[in-house]
Amino acid sequence: MDIWNQRHVTVVISGGIASYKALVLIRLLMKRGATVRVAMTAHASEFVTPLTFQTLTQQPVVLDEFTTSDPHHVVHVALADWTETMVLVPATANLIAKVANGIADDAATTTVLATTAPKFVIPAMNSHMYANPATQRNLKQLTADGLFVLTPATGMLAEGYAGKGRLPEPEAIVDWLTDQLIQQTPDLPLAHQRVLVTAGGTREALDPVRYISNRSSGKMGYAVAQAAREMGADVTLISATRNLPVPTGVKVVYVQSAADLLAQVSTEFPTTDLLVMAAAVSDYRPVQSATEKIKKPADHADLTLQLTETPDILKRLAPQKTHQYVIGFAAETQHLMTNAQRKLTSKKLDLLVANDVSKPGVGFNGDTNQVTLLQPNQAPIKTALLSKIEIARTILTTAVAAGAVQA
Template sequence: MLAGKHIALYVTGGIAAYKAASLVRELIRRGAEVRVAETEGATAFVTPLTFQVLSKHVVYTDRFKQEDAAEVAHIALADWTDIAIIAPATADVIGKLANGIADDFVTTALLATVAPKYIAPAMNVHMLANSAVARNLAQLQQDGFDVIDPAVGFLAEGYSGKGRLPEPHEIADYVAHKSNPQQLPLQGKKVIITAGGTRERLDPVRFIGNDSSGKMGYALAEAARDLGAEVILISAKTNLSAPTGIMLISVETAAQMSQAVQAQFKTAAIVIMAAAVSDYRPKQVAKEKIKKTAVTLTLELEKTPDILATLGQNKQQQYLIGFAAETQNIAEYAQGKLTAKKANMIVANDVSNRNAGFNVSTNKVTIFRPNQGPLDLPLADKHVIAREILAQAVEDLKLN
């Protein structure tokens, strides 16, 4: 969806500038023509020669340097641009743009750019939370900039927080789907996706859980976002960063996940229950750590809410997708679940397969739907599987 687009990439002086080189390649891989401009600070992290070799164009760094005497460089670049991306965007440049300051090539060219502008802030978590930065970002949004939400993760300072530049493919995905809304079958539709493995507390330090990594649910969230959906990702604890452009709701227990899903369910078009939800929880949760005193320990468990069944009973316009993670009798259990839960689709997989179970990046699934034969999807990356699952749902809903 970026094929043939003229994209101007503006790189500013933060450590995340190293990712901009990969972003150039990603945009070119998708068919775009890319030209790069750097602030003086950015050149300390990545040389202009690097971007010149990757983009096959001269890199702009000096507003007073004119490669062609017949044109004004910063105006020529602004007029050439179909899409402008500022990545990474430092607090310094954000402040300048928000206040109309044009004191170098980057800010001068952007002030002259009338094409859509996407800005990807990247900085320390405390800088990002500073009221001045928040005020400047709000002003840029009001001025028409599309702000790409920073990711949460390990920062250059040695601790985790919000402020990381999203990965290059995530930025490209975000820009692509924002730039082509009329081509997206889920535009204007709300999609709820659950992910990760819920935890049920035994005591303050122990819980009953499972091995789910959340990778399948997060891949589905990205795929739904790329089809134009408003995505609500309801996630139990994972080690994954939230995809850009989605709303993340964090939960721990099955009850919390049920409550979060119910709160969003009424206005949803599609609900995908990809989370591995605990079937049982301790009937009593110890207030203090359970000490190792007896030779054996007996736990009394009770059932957790059956979220999928409840949704199936109450659905109206919603298209409901459930997952069946099994180790035997896959087809029998999946067909039974499809009927019992009143789902529109069950995605079944054999989690005993080391390439298609928990904590891996690939999956091999079979899709079951009422009055249709099973559809086998071969072993593939979970992002590929996610796109195919949503393609089948879109086809069923005749949204394409």
């Protein structure tokens, strides 16, 4: 389950030009399942109207603590008590100064002072204002008081020149917030577990410019790494692809060949609790890789390549298992269940994820997948066609239910 699902989030908006980005941030949080309410300063309402935020969130906006339709509740205290996570965005120099010094002179700052929920501060201001010793002193005070502060981005400012103080893009803010929440939530299903995930299709060099590989994009492995991090794990991703964004909070190690992958997995495996071998490992490699580009012969004769098997990583790791829970993948185009069951048994896996990559929307390169989960001595579990992140969450939830996490 997404850590934002059903979470009560209060977004405190102060008067900066970047306040328009708060609309996108709120929409992203709502898509993740959060219920969002807004408190605004008077200056903020000069940039974006309260009605805009009210329409977006379908919640009343707190702007004036002396105006209420419910005489039984003090406006700022009621909102503060409701809040589970508070985000100050954009946090201007003025708002930062007030919060750092305990000043509560409007509905927004009294709500900040009244809540006991974790507070996340996203500064945005002119670069000179950000660098001012007073602002830096106030930011240090916020951190000392237990608030979490995101470093602003460097880029073009409203004044027409570049500098440090720009509000990060909403997607980056959500990633940072999510990772901060994960670190503060000790009861997540994979908390304190070391999860190792492999992803992408390995490449076996023919010469300096050509290689043997497969159609794997790495998206499924990256989705598993993201889902494991969402569930609280300490995640290392060993990737044979470099063209996908690395999930926030995940350590990545890049490899190229099956031999590289074997060496890296073997190094990490002894301290791993859960291994997910989602990489599509090349089955064969050239017996010898040419040191120079292979040229066409003058007589245009056919080229014959001599190939040899690459190491079977899972078979090599099976005898080394002590406490590890191991998940493998089987991408098939025929006899799915027969081939998958054979792989589950021969490689001594705890769980196998099988999919028929000949079907539309399943397997390589796409954003969706449909899999069958096999476990020893249990009935197979077949999923619907879902996004790869939902498939990843299903895989890990099944593993946790089967005892992947040890006390």
